[in-house]
Amino acid sequence: MMKKLLILLLALLTATSLAACSDDGEDPGQDDLQDYVEEDVVIDSYTVGESVFHFASIDSTTVEITGYEGPTAPHDVTIPSEVPTNADGSERKAVTTIADAAFFGISSLRSLVLPEGVTTIGKFAFAECVQLTSVTFPSSLQTIGMGAFHGAGLTALTLPEECGLTEIGNLAFKDCDSLTEITIPGYIETVGMGAFFGCDGIRSIELEEGVVTVGDKAFMWTYALESLTLPSTFTNESPTTDLAFSGSQLLYRENITCPAGSAAEAYADSMVLAIPPTEDDDAGDDTGEDAGEDAGEDAGENAGEDAGAGDAA
Numbered sequence: 001m002m003k004k005l006l007i008l009l010l011a012l013l014t015a016t017s018l019a020a021c022s023d024d025g026e027d028p029g030q031d032d033l034q035d036y037v038e039e040d041v042v043i044d045s046y047t048v049g050e051s052v053f054h055f056a057s058i059d060s061t062t063v064e065i066t067g068y069e070g071p072t073a074p075h076d077v078t079i080p081s082e083v084p085t086n087a088d089g090s091e092r093k094a095v096t097t098i099a100d101a102a103f104f105g106i107s108s109l110r111s112l113v114l115p116e117g118v119t120t121i122g123k124f125a126f127a128e129c130v131q132l133t134s135v136t137f138p139s140s141l142q143t144i145g146m147g148a149f150h151g152a153g154l155t156a157l158t159l160p161e162e163c164g165l166t167e168i169g170n171l172a173f174k175d176c177d178s179l180t181e182i183t184i185p186g187y188i189e190t191v192g193m194g195a196f197f198g199c200d201g202i203r204s205i206e207l208e209e210g211v212v213t214v215g216d217k218a219f220m221w222t223y224a225l226e227s228l229t230l231p232s233t234f235t236n237e238s239p240t241t242d243l244a245f246s247g248s249q250l251l252y253r254e255n256i257t258c259p260a261g262s263a264a265e266a267y268a269d270s271m272v273l274a275i276p277p278t279e280d281d282d283a284g285d286d287t288g289e290d291a292g293e294d295a296g297e298d299a300g301e302n303a304g305e306d307a308g309a310g311d312a313a
Helices: 003-024 030-040 262-268 278-313
Strands: 043-048 051-057 064-070 075-078 082-084 093-097 109-113 134-136 181-184 204-207 227-230
Touching: none
Parallel strands: 064 093, 075 109, 109 134, 181 204, 204 227
Antiparallel strands: 043 051, 051 064, 082 093
């Protein structure tokens, strides 16, 4: 009997609640559902065409790109300047950072545009992107992290004319073998340790006025380097200690440009460099070749005479 009374009471209460909801014309639970859609759903990716950008909030107004998914065929990517952070897209946050290893090893990435507003490229963010040949950097850029483009396929490095960047991170462009010419703008005071280590395709390096120092082994094993320009602001002291340009086998002192009387000149004079070939060396080579040819001819003639004598006998 008691159980039946409890069931009847619960039914009465439920009916009363439903009636109250229907009085204002709203479905029961609608407010809670709307709150869930608008507030509780976490948006952490943004799709543009075939590209999916994953992101995480930094603060109330900015996000960092934390990962990427795209086509397997070679393709170009433009990072969005902002992303929607709620279901209907009415709330958006600015993209300011590419997180550590966000695009690591994406071999199909061919070119990259970083929008204005991006300030930071994290550690190894685009490392091992072997088909990445070009990057457009924004003037808002302030940080290129360690190993950011390590092993990428860059064929050129073009930094903005004006920028908040003051340092290139350690190992930032290590083993970018397709680079051929490098100009470091004067607003960059420091080139990090091993920043261009092993870039064996580089033929020309220019450090503009304003560059103060390059880290240990910064340009080591740039085998093809033939031309180097150092500014009056350059303060490195010992090339045999920092090994910044060690292994540049085609670089001769006469191809290093630096202001007379500067620390840069003293540095250049202290570098252990190959000795350029002279006219005498060329003449020696020619003489050696001629001598070799004459010896060959004589040997041939003597062999022919001996053979003739043998036939006569």
